[in-house]
Amino acid sequence: MPTRFEDLPNELIYEIFELFDIYRLNQHFSNINQRFQDLLTNSSFPIHINISSISKTDFNHHDTYYIQPNIHRIKSIYSSNPFTIKLIDLVNFPQLENLTLNNTDTNALRTLLYRFISSSIRLSTLSISIAEYVQYTDDLYLLIFQLPQLKYLKVSFQNDWNGEYLPISTNLSSPIEHLIIEKSCHFNELLVLLSYTPQLRYLTCIDLHMCFDFKEKLVPLILNQLTHVSLKLFNVKFDILETFLRTQCRQLEVLRLSTSDDHTYSNAS
Numbered sequence: 001m002p003t004r005f006e007d008l009p010n011e012l013i014y015e016i017f018e019l020f021d022i023y024r025l026n027q028h029f030s031n032i033n034q035r036f037q038d039l040l041t042n043s044s045f046p047i048h049i050n051i052s053s054i055s056k057t058d059f060n061h062h063d064t065y066y067i068q069p070n071i072h073r074i075k076s077i078y079s080s081n082p083f084t085i086k087l088i089d090l091v092n093f094p095q096l097e098n099l100t101l102n103n104t105d106t107n108a109l110r111t112l113l114y115r116f117i118s119s120s121i122r123l124s125t126l127s128i129s130i131a132e133y134v135q136y137t138d139d140l141y142l143l144i145f146q147l148p149q150l151k152y153l154k155v156s157f158q159n160d161w162n163g164e165y166l167p168i169s170t171n172l173s174s175p176i177e178h179l180i181i182e183k184s185c186h187f188n189e190l191l192v193l194l195s196y197t198p199q200l201r202y203l204t205c206i207d208l209h210m211c212f213d214f215k216e217k218l219v220p221l222i223l224n225q226l227t228h229v230s231l232k233l234f235n236v237k238f239d240i241l242e243t244f245l246r247t248q249c250r251q252l253e254v255l256r257l258s259t260s261d262d263h264t265y266s267n268a269s
Contacts, residue, residue, distance in 0.1 A: 006032065014045045021050035021078075022066045046075035046095065051084055052102070063088060076100075082131070085112060091119045098125040106134055113143035122149040129182075130157035138166045145174040145196045156182035169195040177225070178202040184209060187236060191244075195221050204230040210237060223249050230256040 008016075017025055017039070025040060047070050051062060059081070067074070067088065076098035077090070085101060085108045101109065109128065116123065126144065134140075134157045144153060153176050169192075176197045181190070184207045194200065200223055208231050226249050233241070236259070245252060 006035075010039065013039060014043070017045055018048070021048045022070060022074075023050070023062060026066070044073060047073045049074055049077045052078055052080035054081060056083060056087075059084070059087065076125075079104075082108075085109065091115045091121060094120065096121055097123060099123055100127040102127075102129040103131040104128065106130055106132060106140075110139065110143065113140070113147075117143065117146050123147055124149055125152040126150055127152075127154040128156065133158050141166060141193065141196070142172075145169075145172055145176075148175070150174065150176055152176070152178040154180040154182065158183065166192050166196075168192055172196055173198055175199055180204040182206050186210070187240070191221070194223060198223065199225050201225050202228045206232045208233050208236055210235045210240070221248055224251055227251055227253040229254070231258070233257060233259040 013036075049062075049067060051059060054062065071093055073095060074093050075095050077093070077096065078100040079085070080102040082103050082105050085104055090096065090099070090112060109130070126147070137157070144150065166189075174196050177199055179193075179197060179200055179202070181193075181204065185193075185205050186209050190205060190208060194203075198221070203226060229245070229249065229252060231241075241257075245255070
């Protein structure tokens with residue numbers, strides 16, 4: 001049995017390496033000995049990039065020494081800086097699967113999504129947080145729903161309902177299985193979004209409202225794969241939610257509800 005970290009086999013070392021982003025890896029392991037230096041530079045294990053809370057000067061250093069030399073190995077990128085999406089061409093990362101963009105710019109995001117659709121990039125996980133107010137979100141959703149291998153989507157931004165919805169999906173079907181909506185969302189809007197995600201298994205919405213023009217039969221859909229639902233409700237009538245869950249979420253296994261303004265939920269059996 002190995003008693004020192006340096007004595008662990010390469011296979012296990014690689015598994016440990018995957019827990020760190022490339023900058024931390026080089027900080028902690030590159031100077032241990034020549035073996036670890038070789039493992040870092042002459043191998044093909046997937047690389048993670050974390051460039052949150054970084055200045056442009058430090059970013060240029062990261063880009064030169066850690067990002068560009070490993071562009072063919074980068075599997076995930078986490079960024080909280082608006083300039084990141086403008087300074088690096090994410091379409092050129094052939095192994096990119098997981099992408100987190102916080103405080104991103106809306107126009108730059110639209111451009112990136114357009115390019116992703118026409119590229120060979122195969123994102124499976126996408127998390128987006130937009131710092132600015134977003135007036136129109138329909139085009140963002142339509143672009144995201146066209147990503148062919150996306151399984152996990154988390155969206156967070158501020159916008160007001162403009163009185164219009166996406167068209168109900170008739171032929172566009174996203175492979176998304178896990179959807180987290182961290183924004184104000186009207187019930188009708190949620191139903192329309194669900195028409196694009198028939199493979200959905202997990203749904204979370206932290207701010208679900210009842211809109212004034214709610215139409216109970218707006219979207220005919222059956223979510224046969226949906227097993228886990230977590231909703232924070234505001235002014236959503238219990239009978240409407242119950243009808244939705246009973247008729248359209250027939251495979252539901254786990255339901256978590258949070259509401260502060262309707263006692264009918266606490267009295268429901």
